[in-house]
Amino acid sequence: MGFGKGCHLHLIDGSAFIFRAYHALPPLTRKSDGLPIGAVSGFCNMLQRYIEDNAGPDAPTHVAVIFDHSGKSFRNDLYDQYKANRPPAPEDLKPQFPLTRDATRAFNIACKEIEGFEADDIIATLACQARAASGRCTIISSDKDLMQLVGDGVEMLDAMKNKRIDREGVIEKFGVGPERVVDVQALAGDSVDNVPGAPGIGIKTAALLINEYGSLEDLLDRAEEIKQPKRRQTLIEKRDQIELSKQLVQLDCDMALDFTLDDLEVQDADPEKLLGFLAEMELRTLIKRAADKLGVEAPSLPEPALAAAEDASAAEDIPFDAAKYEWVKDRAALDRWIAAIYKRGYVAVDTETNSLDEMVAELAGICLSVEPGEACYIPVGHKKGASDDLFGGEELQEDQLPLTEVLDALQPMLEDPAILKIFQNAKYDCKVFANYKIAVTPVDDTMLLSYALHAGEHNHGMDALSERYLNHQPIPIKTLIGSGKSMITFDKVAIADALPYAAEDADITLRLWQLFKPKLHRRQVSTVYETLERPLVPVLAQMERYGIKVDRDTLSRMSNAFAQKMAGLEAEIHELAGQEFNVGSPKQLGEILFDKLELPGGKKGKTGAYATGVDILEDLATEHALPGLVLDWRQLSKLKSTYTDALQTHINAETGRVHTSYVQTGANTGRLSSTDPNLQNIPVRSEEGRRIREAFVAEEGKALISLDYSQVELRILAHIADIDALKEAFRDGRDIHAMTASEVFGVPLDEMTSEIRRRAKAINFGVIYGVSGFGLARNLRIPRGEAQDFINRYFERFPGIRTYMDDTKEFAKTHGYVQTLFGRKIHTPEINAKGPRASFAYRAAINAPIQGTAADIIRRAMIRMPEAIKDLPAKMLLQVHDELIFEVEDSAVDATIAAAREVMQGATEPAIKLDVPLIVDAGRGANWAEAH
C-alpha cells in the first residue's frame, strides 16, 4: 500500500525513550556477563506497551523509531556551542545505544538515523511528507522542539502522560500557534540545548512580542518601536544571535532520505526474532509477556541465565492454589511437616494470633512452608463464636491439635541452630513465641531483606511485596475479620476460612525469600542486612518486652490539671471571640480570626481553609490577645490528649510498664520509628511538656540513665564532606555553632552574642536539610535577602559542603540511590522527576547519607550493647534516634554509663574510623526528666 489518504504514520522519538528508560529504572545488568541493560530493558518494555496500546481500530499503518546519530550535527557548524553544555552520556548507558537499535528491529519496526542530522529533523521531514500525501501523523514524544510540526493532520502524543498535544496544546505551551513556535523559541532560547536566544526574554515575553508584531522578522525590523528600553536595546543589539537561534531551532523538513514513507509500513511481528532478542538480553518477564501477546510458547533461557535472572524466581511460575494448602489435624501430619523441614534446612513460618499487641497475643495457629505453592496451617487456638451460648466464646473449634503438643513438637526445630526460620516481620512472631518461652533462632526476615534492598522504592508490607514481586494479590484480612466496629479477632474465624489466608502468608514469605536473598549480593547490601538489620531484631524485641515503667497517678494528676487550665482558657477565648465555638477546630478558628475579627493574613491551602498553624498564630499574637490564648490551649490539648491521657491506656496491666513497638523499616534513612505508643516524641522542648517525662520512672532501687550522641549529624557532615575547619573544631571540643558564627559572620569568639550564635546554629542545621534562602528567612524571621547572604557566606567559607551537595545529587541522578558510610542504600526514585518533586528528592538525597549514617552508628551500638552490659544489673529500654535510655540498679549506675558510653563512642569501629570524635553525654535520675 502506498502512503496516502487514510494512512496513519507513527514516529517514535527513540532517544527520548532511551533516556526515560535509563533514568526511570535502577541500574540493571545482564546476569550472565554483567552487561548493563537497564535502559534496553525499559526501552523494550515501552515498545511492548506501545504495541499493546496501539492495536485498536486507530492503529497506525506506518511506523518508525527515529534516533539521533552520534556525533555532531549540521547545527554545530552553525554554532559550535550548540548543545555544548550537555553532559556526556553515562558510561553504563553508552554500550546500550546500539542495543536499542537491535531491539527496535527485533520488534520488526523500522529504525532510522542519519549522520549529521538530529532525530528531530528526520521526524520533521517524514511528518511533512505524510502531510503532503494527505495522511495523518502522530509523533510520540513530548519534546517541545517538535511542537512546531503540529497541525494539519500532525499531532504529538506524550506517551508517559498518555496526553495528545494538538494545536490547542501547543498554544497552551508557547502562547502561539505551531507556525510561530520557532519564533518564540528563537527569542526565548533554550538552556538545555544551549540556544542563546535574547537575554532576559523568556517564553511568556516572547509570545507577547510575536503576537503583537506578527512574526520574528517583523519584530526585528520594527524593534525601534518597542517601548521598554532594555528590551529594545537587546533586540537590536542581539539581532544576529536571535537569527542564529532561529536557524538552530528550525527543523529541516526537506532532508534527502534514502527511504520513503512506503518503507515504513507496519509489519507483523516475527516471534522468533523478537523472543530471540529478548532471550539474549535475559529479560525474563518481558519474554513471557511478549510470548503471551503473540500466542506462542515462551522460549526458556539458557541455564546460567535462568538461575540468576533478576527479579524472577522458580516460584514465579508456580500458581497460588489454596487447594494445595494442608490443614494439619493430627500428630502424624505434624510430624511429616517437621521431617520435611529438617530435610530442607529452612522453613517459612507465620503465626496467627488474637491481637496485634505482641505482649498479650495468644496463638491461634501456625503456618509453615518449605516449597513454593505448598503450605500448611496448624490451628491451635480457634474458638467458636460467642453466639451459641454463654461459654461459646471460650470453646475450641474441632480438629485442632492441643497447643502444648504442637509447641512441644515444634520447639526443638524453632530453636535448632541448623534450621533457618524465615518470617515476614520476624520481630512480631518471635515475640509471640517468646510468650511461650520459645527462643526462635536463627531467623531471616523478608521485610528486612526488602528494606536493605529497596529502601525508598516502596514499602515493605507483605501485601505490597506480593503484588509487586509475585504478581499476586493476597487474600485481604478484611474478608475474614471485617473492619471497623464489627471487627472480630482471628481466633474467632472458622478454621476452614482461615486456612487459605494463613497458609498463603507462609507461601508468599517463602517465595519472597527465594527472590530476595540472592539479590543481597548482587545489590551489594549483604553487609547492611547481616550487620545492621538482622542482628537488631532480637535486641529490639528484648527492649520492647522490658518496656519502661510509667506512673499512672502522675499522668492522671497532670491530665486533671491540664483539663482545668484548658477550661479557663476556653472561657477567655470565647469571651474574646464574642461567641462560643470549638477551639480545636482550625476551620471555626480561622473564621473567627479572619472573618469575624478581620485580622490580617488571608487564606491558604488547596482546600480553601484558613491556615492557623503555630507560625501564623504567633505572628497574629502581636495584633490580638486571642491567638496567644489559642496557642496556650492547643499546647495543653496536645499534651493531654496525646500524652497524659493516651499513655495511660498503654500501660500493660500485667507489667505496669509501657511497651512501645519499634518499626525497623519505619524510615527510609535507616532510622527506627516507634508506635503504640510513640516514645520517640515525648515532650522536652517546653517546660510544661517536659514534666510528662517525670512519669517515666525507674523501679524502686534503680535509676534511669540516658546517653546521647552530641551533635552527631554535624560531625558526620564534617567527616563526609571533609571540612577541615569543622573537623578541627570538633577535635578541639570547641563550640561548633559559635565557631561557625565567627567564621561566617567574622565576629571574634569573645564578642559572640547569643543571637549571632543562634543564627549560625540555624544555618548549621539548615545545611543538613538542604535549606533555601526562603526557608532560613522564615525560620529566623529575617528578610530573605539577608538569609541568602548568610547561606552564600557559609558556602564560601566551607566550599566542601557545596561540593558534597553537588556530588551527592550527581550520584543520585546516575545511580538512583545514595549511600551511608556503612553502605546502606537509600533509593531516590524521584530525583530525575521534574518540578517541585525533584527539589524534594534532591534535599532528601542530601540529608539521607547524614541522617542514615547517624542511624547506622546507633544501630551498631545497640547491637553490641547486650554483650557489653551482660554482667551489669542493667537493661536497655528505649532509643530516641541519638539517645539510649537504660534502667539500672543504683549501685551500678557509673559502671553502666562507662560501659555504654564506650560502646556508643566506638560504634563506627572497626569498619570506619571517623575523622572526628564521637562524644556521648550522660545523665541519671529517678525519672526520665532528671536523666535527660
Add this chain to the structure above:
DNA sequence: AAATTCACG
C-alpha cells in the same frame, strides 16, 4: 480517608 496540627530527633 484526607487534611491539619504538633510532638520529637
Add this chain to the structure above:
DNA sequence: GACGTACGTGAATTTC
C-alpha cells in the same frame, strides 16, 4: 521564567 521553599517520623482531631 515560574514555582515552591529544611530532613525524618507518629498520633489526635476535625472535616468531608
